[in-house]
Amino acid sequence: MSNKRTELKVSAIRNGTVIDHIPADNTFQVLKMLNLDESNRQIYFGTNLDSKKFGKKGIIKISGKFFEEEEISKIALVAPSATLIEIKDYDVSKKESVRLPETVEKIVKCFNPKCVTNIQHIPTKFTVTQDHKGNMKLACHYCEKTMGEKHIEFL
């Protein structure tokens, strides 16, 4: 196998999705959150790559995978700057920035251990808001507590 061919294999997928512009610090978090570490699909990723826009970025390419709305919400929570590029037959068929949803349901755990959703296993629901510094916050629909990005834990 020649070097050239290996390089080609890493850089291009025939069908699937590329998640680009992930903040470099969160590349592994995105992989884990989408359970890509346990997937049987062909996955290529790089992190700490140079980016004009972000300084350092991560990129993930997943063969044969197209994301559902719920998974895109998840990506937006940990990588709000990410771009999703869908590839069909080596061509870009769709390219869009992820967008934070207004509400996040059933995918994130409330960080408050006394919250009813943690004690009685009730589906969670959060409103996406911002604090006065513009940081993303999730406000629990039930216990009304607000948590920041560092407390986000996926169910």
Place this chain on the structure above:
Amino acid sequence: MSKLKGKSLVSITDYSKDDILRILDTAEEFEANQRQNILNGYVIASLFFEPSTRTRLSFESAVQYLGGSIIGFASADTSSVKKGETLKDTILTVSNYSDLIIMRNPMDGSARYASEVSPVPIINAGDGANQHPTQCLLDLYSIRKTQSTLDNIDIAMIGDLKYGRTVHSLVQALSLFGAKFHFVSPDSLKMPSSVKTWVKNAGLEYHQYTELTDVIPIADILYMTRIQGERFPDPLEYEKVKNSYILENAMLENSKDNMKVLHPLPRVNEITEDVDDNPKAYYFQQAKNGVYIRQALIATILGLK
């Protein structure tokens, strides 16, 4: 008929300014004429998953003055909850037997959840550290009654402002009326930034202090709260501050004539007994106002007012 008919009350923010004023006006009606047999034939469930004798008796008194019947339990020990029944099952069962459910539950957010599964309206009588809206309404009633208005009052809140849910709700509610806030607490129990952001977003002013004496001459309302030793990460720090937030009668000398002292009760030692005889002490009347407020809420939510 009010649009509040059939609607649960979980959090004070569920109510608009008009909704709040409507409840206060109705409570005034009940203060003038407390015994009204309008709940004859109605069954109210009072589910206290944790004991709170004061709040429970106030609600039950409100139901009795209206001529209604009460079913329920005063603590989870004697109920099916102890056998592991889920909150949903308890609520669905009890809603078969009653027209309205009053619930106190130690789980944060339990009241919102109950209101979503229940076919009958829920009144939240306290859900853990989260909300206790009837306390907030009776505080507002007491403020309006003693100041003749809710608009633009100077309110000083003293004590544990970090964990005190009553002060958080009161800030949210008073923000609708344009108050000026004075927060007095030790450094480690300051008002959380989320509450201060709320004040800022309402375009209002707040000031922070560590000395109780600083706010006495400027306040219309002195809202005292308990400071609990277990809230302090460092017991030494508690020892240092625990006596700095005690109100004594002599300290009220240079307070405004219209000033009133409020406290959600029960108190421990943060207001000395010599304050009780001062006409500016209002905390026992404040507790009494709670019955009128609860009568007004129950009657309004059942569509009888």
